[in-house]
Amino acid sequence: MEIILKSEITCPNCGHKKVEDMPTNACQFFYECENCKTVLKPNEGDCCVYCSYGTVPCPPIQENKSCC
16 A cells, blocks of 8 residues: 555645645644644644644554554
């Protein structure tokens, strides 16, 4: 299975969308929306901002591994 390293994050505050490269060696716990400057944090039960607000979950989750 090929791991997807790009995910489109959608800000829940303003709806701004941006495609970002996901890190493969760490979880990204914080993400600042470039439009409204809101700092996003993962939803309860999610390991990172990509799993909460992205179109693709983070690489460890894609590989069915534990994240973080």
